[in-house]
């Protein structure tokens with residue numbers, strides 16, 4: 001027997017989402033971003049499924065890349081933040097990890113460190129996000145020094161990252177695209193800018209490599225309807241079961257802090273999933289939950305291991321009935337909106353406590 005809470009991971013949905021990204025950017029190569037445990041889905045499970053479907057993977061750091069290499073993933077893996085210490089360079093080169101160079105310290109380490117093999121480098125340019133990347137004034141010098149350092153396996157890929165691509169009316173994205181094109185013109189080499197929202201909605205930014213993460217897991221990065229994004233299929237279904245049922249009278253309250261009180265005679269279902277399982281404690285009363293496939297509102301504060309749902313308006317619900325917290329029919333982004341966060345955060349915070357089960361391999 002095991003606790004009936006699990007994350008089902010549908011690999012046919014993953015293949016569908018990769019195909020959609022490819023259809024949107026048919027001439028670009030696809031680098032799948034699998035950092036933060038593949039946004040909570042399980043880095044090794046997802047990397048194994050993605051390796052035959054994509055040209056490369058991307059992670060945040062050497063540790064994440066080594067987890068994949070140790071599991072036998074052989075495809076190119078980009079370190080999106082590059083290395084944090086000079087000695088990491090040797091292992092990165094040995095393991096054929098691709099480096100991001102985004103500041104003068106990283107460039108100097110590369111120039112000074114004898115490496116066991118040539119490396120692929122991505123030169124990151126700050127076009128307005130102001131988080132990582134070289135300034136527009138530094139681009140020419142960095143590019144020359146990279147070409148001259150004698151450590152590169154190929155010309156550097158020129159890359160940048162968007163700050164506001166998920167806001168379709170925000171003027172910053174066009175400006176970043178224009179600046180990126182102007183800064184990279186004449187340098188040669190491949191370019192990469194598009195994360196999920198840009199892959200879906202900013203075709204001018206597709207260039208030679210797209211770098212989606214969130215959309216591959218089947219979720220729209222937009223908070224408003226979007227024709228292509230709404231065709232994505234969620235890879236993860238967070239599922240559980242009803243473990244207790246009770247009737248309460250009008251005026252009685254439910255859960256810690258008694259913050260939901262019945263305004264009528266009500267039927268409450270208790271479900272064995274809580275914030276210890278990645279369901280957000282900040283989810284408000286009224287957050288939709290699928291019980292037997294039908295929507296019912298969260299009623300009462302989320303506990304560590306349980307939630308309570310008002311099923312008064314549903315056909316009879318019994319102990320053992322299936323519950324979906326997010327997945328097909330209930331996007332994680334919609335739950336996130338009721339918890340004042342994003343689907344990115346909910347997925348990424350999924351703890352090891354929840355078993356991941358792959359279906360449709």
Ligand SMILES: Cc1ncc(COP(=O)(O)O)c(C=O)c1O
Nearest residue numbers: 033080161195196211212213214
């Ligand atoms: C540099 C970089 N590229 C691509 C991505 C993928 O973004 P998304 O998950 O929105 O597709 C990320 C994610 O944060 C990133 O940091």
